[in-house]
Amino acid sequence: MSDSTPQTSAPAGPIVAGLTPAQPESVPAHPVRARWVPLWFAVLWANGKARVGIVMLVGFVAVAVFAPVIEPHDPQSQSFDASLGVSGSNLLGTTAQGQDILSLLIRGTRTSLIVGLLGGVFSTLIAMLIGMVAGYLQGWVDEILSFFINLALVIPVLPLMVTIAAYSPVRGISLIIFIIAITGWAWGARLKRSQIITLRTRDYVTAARFAGDGAIRIIFREIMPNMTSLVVAGFMGSATAAIAAEAGLEFLGLGDPTTISWGTMLFWAEQGSAMLTGAWIWLLAPGIALALLITSLTLINFGVDALSNPHLRGD
Numbered sequence: 001m002s003d004s005t006p007q008t009s010a011p012a013g014p015i016v017a018g019l020t021p022a023q024p025e026s027v028p029a030h031p032v033r034a035r036w037v038p039l040w041f042a043v044l045w046a047n048g049k050a051r052v053g054i055v056m057l058v059g060f061v062a063v064a065v066f067a068p069v070i071e072p073h074d075p076q077s078q079s080f081d082a083s084l085g086v087s088g089s090n091l092l093g094t095t096a097q098g099q100d101i102l103s104l105l106i107r108g109t110r111t112s113l114i115v116g117l118l119g120g121v122f123s124t125l126i127a128m129l130i131g132m133v134a135g136y137l138q139g140w141v142d143e144i145l146s147f148f149i150n151l152a153l154v155i156p157v158l159p160l161m162v163t164i165a166a167y168s169p170v171r172g173i174s175l176i177i178f179i180i181a182i183t184g185w186a187w188g189a190r191l192k193r194s195q196i197i198t199l200r201t202r203d204y205v206t207a208a209r210f211a212g213d214g215a216i217r218i219i220f221r222e223i224m225p226n227m228t229s230l231v232v233a234g235f236m237g238s239a240t241a242a243i244a245a246e247a248g249l250e251f252l253g254l255g256d257p258t259t260i261s262w263g264t265m266l267f268w269a270e271q272g273s274a275m276l277t278g279a280w281i282w283l284l285a286p287g288i289a290l291a292l293l294i295t296s297l298t299l300i301n302f303g304v305d306a307l308s309n310p311h312l313r314g315d
Contacts, residue, residue, distance in 0.1 A: 043306050050303025056296035064110040075103040075260055083272075083279050092281050096272035104265055105285050111261035112243050112293060115177060119242025122181035124235045127188030132219050132227075134189070135196030149193070152186035161245065165254035172256040176249055180242045188234040195230055199223050229307040236304060240297045247290055262286035 044050045063070065072091070073080075078098040085093050092101035134145035161179050168175055199205065200223065208222050224231070249255050250263025257264055265286040274282040 040307060044300070044303035047303035047306050049299045050301075050306075053296040053299025053301075053303070056292060057300065060109055060113060060293055060296065063106055064113045067106050067110050071103045071106050073100040073103045075099060075107045083277055086281070092285055093279060095268060095282055096274075096277070096279070097268070101265075101282055101285060104260055105262070105289060107260045108262040108265060108286065109289070109293075111173065111259065112246065112290070115173060115180070115246040115261075116239040116243040116293075116297075118177045119180035119184070119246070120235045120239030122177065123184040123238040123242070124188060124231065126181060126185035127192060127234060127238075128224070128231065130185065131189030131192030132196050132224065133215075135193035136200050136215060136219050136223070146193070149186055149189050152183075153190065157183050161249065162252065162254060165249055171254075173246075173259060173261075176246050176255055177242070179249070180238075180245050184238055184241055184245075188238065191234065192227065192230065195227055196223055199226060229304055232307070233301055233304045236297050236301045240294050243290065243294060243297075247286075262290050 044054065072089075077100070080090060080094045080098045080100060082096050082098050083094060084090055087093070090100050090102070092105065094100055095104070130145055130149065134142045134149065161183055164179050165171075165175065196219070205218060205222055208218050213222070246255070246261065247263035247266065250259070250261055251266045251270070253267055255261075255263065257267060263286075266283065269279070269283040269286075272279070272282070274280065
């Protein structure tokens, strides 16, 4: 007599605990991270290029912070013989003035980072204020601010920077930061104006407007948090441009020659005919340092792009 009990067939695939065959295994939307790690940092760290840039930038920051401790000699001291080669006491040699090149290089890291930070912050703040207000407020306000944005975009930046620096009665890092701030905001302001035009018609903006919120509150409390990645990317670009501009102005002799920076190192190396006298390290060391610092900020920018575009988080 055959058994009439119905037989149940086993599922074709393996059974995963907590999942039925009809439930696909979910894929995490964000990188795996510890609870104490912010999501934005996890996104940056998940990007290979940004990870390399972060490590490089942390190294530069550490050198700048601990410069007085790790400097082998006083960078202001001119007690060494001029144009010495590489030796145990002077790992990169000396300048034509008898200064230790490695000590100058370490101390110059602090100046470049300060200029990049402050120049980037001020340029970004000006770009945010003008660009976001112009994009949100239509009519005559937008027309006037857009006129100044377009005017700043067509003015040659480098001749303007050189002219201001050459005819200024004062010299120094503060002047260079001021020049960078007033000449480097236009492109960022245009991008932020374009972005806020697409966001000002969103439902949450309309709801805030009906709730009686003012324009300034809506711009900086409702809209700006949705533009964080664009703001950060703009800051990175402005900081990179500020570091390069400081080095260029100092190299042209338009800064304070007594300031210790990578730009003044290049200036004095050119004045001392470093390449003709064989002191190529004096000229090469600050150039390589500038290239590495700018590269680190550029690599971090790849991760910043992933903050606003989830499709770039594929890895």
